[in-house]
Amino acid sequence: MSETSKPGNFITQIIDKDNEAGKNGGKVLTRFPPEPNGYLHIGHAKSICLNFGLAQRYNGQCNLRFDDTNPEKESVEYIESIKRDVEWLGFEWKEEAKFASDYFDRLFDFAKQLIQLGKAYVCELNAEQMREYRGTLKEPGKNSPYRDRSAEENMALFNDMANGKYKDGEVVLRAKIDMASPNINMRDPIIYRVRRVHHHQTGDKWCIYPMYDFTHCLSDAIEGITHSVCTLEFQDHRPLYDWVLDTLKTAHPQQIEFARLNLNYTVTSKRKLKLLVDEKHVHGWDDPRMPTISGLRRRGYTAKSIRNFCDRIGVTKSDSVVDVGMLEHAIREDLDATANRAMVVLNPIKVTLTNYPKDKEEIFTVNNHPKNEDAGAREVPFSKHLFVDAADFAEEPPKKWKRMTIDGAVRLRGGYVITCDEVIKNEAGEVVELLCRYDENTLGVNPEGYKPKGVIHWVSAKHAVDARVNLYDRLFVNEAPDANYEDKNFLDFINSESLATITAAKAEPSLLKSNKGQGFQFEREGYFCRDLKEDGMVFNRTVTLRDSWAKIEAKGK
Template sequence: MTDVKNNFINKIINRSILRNPNRKIRTRFPPEPNGYLHIGHAKSIFLNSNIANKYNGTCNLRFDDTNPKKENIKYINAIKKDIKWLGFEWYKNPKYTSNYFQQLYQYAIQLIENNLAYVDELNIKEIKQYRGTLKKKGKNSPFRNRSIEENLILFEKMKNGIFIEGSMCLRAKINMKSPYIILRDPVLYRIIFSEHHQTKKKWYIYPMYDFAHCIADALEGITHSLCTLEFIDNRQLYIWILKKLNFIQKPPKQYEFSKLNLENTILSKRKIQQLIDAKLVNGWNDPRLHTISGLKSKGYTKNSIKMFCQKIGITKQQNMIELSLLESCIRKDLNMSSPRRMAVINPIKLIITNINEHHTEYLHAPNHPHIKKMGTRKILFSNEIYIEKEDFCKKPNKDYKGLILGEKVRLKYSYVIQANKILKNKNNKISCILCTCDLNKKIKQKYNIIHWISIKNSTKVKFNLFNVLFKNKNAEQENNIIEAYNHNSCIIKTGYIESIISSEKIKHAYQFERIGYFIKTKKKSKHDTIIFNRIVSLKNKYRKFSKIN
């Protein structure tokens, strides 16, 4: 397992160990089961799990299941599957905040009995108005000064399902003039009549995240509760609740780090759901999404994701991570393991006129340019071949490196050819290019190199070429993600691969030379067309095939 880089959290833990060398380090990963995990969650899993390993501690998996309206057992199963695929292990059995519902209810009663919580009848809109802003102080609810006895009675009736949803809530009684808006009498419990995936119909009231999370941390003996910077103000409430409930002996402490912001994508589960509902992506595992399942179906490896998490590190500085950094990690991981093959995505036909149409010749090509033990393969050479359309140009610029009319190029692992004539169809489009071939392989003169496939040794396939979901780098800030959606985020092409590929059982990915890394998708039936997903394009000296359209 890749080790975690030294960071400010490591330094905090090192200091705490010096003060208390016998205290066991305990972390937790607490996802809400209202969607699939994304690469930002991978960063959190990487941090929490590796800290536990580094300090010989433990890391709990705890589902923050306090809102049955949005949660589903299918998300719980998907989250477990993704964590296991990433190669991380949680401590003992998975935990659920719902395991503590009875205890949380008793702690809420304790706050009421100590005159630190009250039942409020303001609606959500009114609560927001009364709360004020950063520039305007809040004002007390007209229900704030109810007696302890009345609050206890009302809270029990809430629990028993006497009142309708939205009619009442339980709020902490802190300070409506606090500079921290989070401390202006936050809601602790609300009424929800939806059936819960774990507790079924037992409860009609559910705790808010801020109330449940810190108590669950304390009950589990968590030492370091690590969360993203958006929760920095929530720490004030975290401390207040634990203090008022007398969790004063070795309480857990919250520490914040920067969340992952990735170019040209969204990680918000709410916004991903919008894309799914609008049918702009095919579910949570769509290869264009940066969910763990999406990255996996696209062909990303767990090692590349771990490598990425290690490279971005853990800081308090909010910044935008370039997508190229993630892509460099998968390229590096696949480079030494992926066998090389040739494929043509945008085919154009070449006829070599000085070779007989019945002529066939087998040439040898390495399966990997740097790993000899991966061996070689035979590739068929004949008088009719496919090359990429972008590898032929009638009027090129000075930097063009492909085939030019009247000029020569070398076919990779093969002969030097020269383009002599263009044939066009009735629509005045190029139907094929007539060439001649120099059958002397030992020509030492250097020519530009292009890839190719013999038509007699080709299999027709489809290629899914994935591009960014959003053209705007800071897509997460878009108010309307449907309008910002890139309708060219998936381009489907029909092209050709070496025939040997269709029968091979390669464990993971191929590198299609000069194009990129591709993974073969599972066919639904043996009659279905073979489909390849592009994992990532190659860094190409002359052009980027990611721009194919």
Template sequence: MSDSPKSDFIRDIIAADLASGKHETTITRFPPEPNGYLHIGHAKSICLNFGIAQENAGIGARCHLRFDDTNPEKEETEYVESIKADVKWLGFDWGENLFFASNYFEFYYECAVHLIKNGLAYVDQQTADEIKSTRGNLTVPGTPSPYRDRSAEENLELFAKMRAGGFEEGEAVLRAKIDMASPNIVMRDPVIYRVLKAEHHNTGDAWCIYPMYDYAHPLEDALEKITHSLCTLEFEIHRPLYDWVIDNCPVPAKPRQIEFARLNLNYTVMSKRKLLQLVKENLVSGWDDPRMPTISGIRRRGYPAAAIRNFCHKVGITKFNGITDVALLEFEVRDYLNTASARRMAVLDPLKLVITNLPEGQSEDIELDNHPKDPAMGTRQVKLSREVWIESDDFMEVPEKKFYRLGPDRHVRLRGGYIVKCTGFEKDDSGKVVKVNCEYLPGTKGADAPAGVECRAAIHWVSAEHGVPAEVRLYDRLFTVEDPDGAEGGFVSVINPDSFKTISAWVEPALLEAEPEWICQFERLGYFVADRHDHKTGEKAVFNRAVALRDSWAKK
């Protein structure tokens, strides 16, 4: 699938604004809060905001990467760096347009002073519980604060005292003075500043008051002259406050907020709080655990950035919330890797196969295509030796109907090599088959089976003499139910116990030389990536399964 854009209601609005002359260019922004790692839902927003800028690059369009770092209690530099890495990995670049909301703290303060002077903000000394209890509900209007009608002079003095550290946390807040009877509860004198005596990752201890997101965000957009502020639907109810702040503060521009449906996936949780819980409780190995929906997690699992962009393209931009089947994401990964990835042989459940008529110490070169449909990927040579590893399930002592692989007196082709005939097998004390003996048929390497020989299948293999051991990690969906958020026992209760398995496998020697994050298809098994942390080129082979060749959950 192409990365080329398809029309949607947001792009239609932008095209109309450009055509009418309302804007000469388009400026969007991606504004993550650095309080966790980005997830696949953020990828949709990244592709939208940066994609629109790319599509309009000819008229100077751009997308800002802005960190909304106004809450020092939850934000860390680690998250800032991870977000930068994720955006770049997805294929986007902000250039010189990197901004931090915390660099605008003085501007927010000046705007708050402006509101106070104009009778549009006041210092409230009620407790948080008292403020909450007087907000009212959808049928009952709010009750005005007893401090609502203080004079501008008194409010200015108290607000300056807040900045100077004269109040402890929870003793005073600054509220916008709007309408306590508004049918939109968001507009009932929302808090726009609170006291937080916490160290900030960017400004240190320069401030002890911090703006609320709903107040700071429109000011950031205006200061950066954003033309279209694209948000998910949960911010639709906040849009009147966004516009109120823009209309009543001394800002250089008037951005337009437009909402779209967020990405929701089944078998997945997207809440940062829940993802953090998984990490903190060691239910996963970290933010980049390949089972996590974080961008760093799906990258480590082996999902290519192009496949993620294709997925976001296919999901599209709408105004209606819904649930997207994670199978669509997995399909896009398979679809991309089927074309883009080379083939290699690996055996995950090894069974020894001895070619008894091939002398010990002798081996033959077998030439294999690196991709069955792409000659440009070239070929490679592997060694066929007397003893090879095959998959255990490629042999059956008593073959079932429609089983065409190896069994007593049966023939099968070793991928790229000879046809072999099973001549016997050995079992251990438990009755498990541990070795299969066979003979190769001379003249069948690269040639059809001779008359009278039925050979209807080819199996992959790895030379026992030349292959290398590998640690292979089999990942699956983290949850067993489609809606883990709605699980009766909580989302943790439906974690899939089979979502992660480590096995010892045998692989082609070339896989030991692969660079971290190199992706290939293990023939007949699935798509695998060299782990970006634990795979050591030339020393230790560690591969993660990105996705199986087929959707095993469809039957379930």
């Protein structure tokens, strides 16, 4: 489905009305403005798809702009990861990536204009005094004793700030708005502060840095953004956005807020995600258990599945929590249609075909995909000794058992029907080998009299490839790990079983030709992908086969 043919939402309705009225000359210019203080997560994916999608829908443009006003927490590593994630999702920016720091000289001049207009002043209150003077949601704030300085005095002090005459935190530049405003964001907010920090783009040129609310609206205006789309938490900041632009009489983009993506069993605060990394609860930002785009990519999620998920949840004005099952359904849906099949035995148990010739080997041709002929076929070797999964055998099977048992017939996927005659156990009483016989007349057919109870996957022992398989589960056991609890925090809900590693899995040899990042459906086990970073046969479970959300969706229809 093309961007123009997708159903609209309240934002497209706003843009349609703007275009009908001739506003902005019919131009649509959006931006995606991440802070380079961490890796992007699934919530950012929604914003990326929305902002770049709007530009595509209206044949416009979307800028990638880094809001790099806090160099203490920013790095080039984060910048490069963000570029990589946006491109991987399938979007591109027409010009070079932009930085708020590109505009630091102009922002400095804008701040001076506010001072000249009597709309900004240098304040010497410390942080504790600032909080005291700010007031509360129920009580108005108090004017700073430094609020009524002359424009000339404020200009001199601001230049002193820029020239390094003050220590970090000693003074700030504040907008002069209304300390009695019911909106706390309008109570003379700070627009510049002193920070002696090396900046990854501007080096040591500046020892003062503008605040986000001052920078963002003016960066939008400088770039000629028409529709500044952001999440709902910025709704209360919109009056400040408008005040800065109106006071300075600049171009005035329209800020539009939408509901951010909230997933259950998930934390998306970058501060908390960084804590998970720093305290080594996970193995880096791209750990497949992380909700980061790089983590999802390494786990085996496809860009298409994430775009489809973002389309499916839609764009609304009301905050809500989305079931993570919808995200899992999106990747199952994509991989079910596109992923080649393969046979991998996770918990191998040996099978010996007692009536199969010792030196005989066969090659079976098996379709790579049951529904897609274009996917082609692969060759799977067969021999006297096989591996099957221990979970596929039961000496005392429960009711409706459809796998291996003594005297029971099962079909090997793409191969013969076999029957188990004898079980060999070790001294601990554990099953270590199954002695079975095969029927050479059952290859691809089901002769009369045979009623195999099921079909199981297998691997030829002689040709098996050793593989390491990471079984990933949800990182948190609590549906709302990020909620405010009296005696717990999100770290208390980490799932101790979120990663189980199988070191002795046996894979069919065709997987030796797989590429890093390539996804597969391991027959009867789930969807897996070859790890992007590790060498050798290392596979990560993307998602299990069971799809409860698909059943819910079908029932709803």
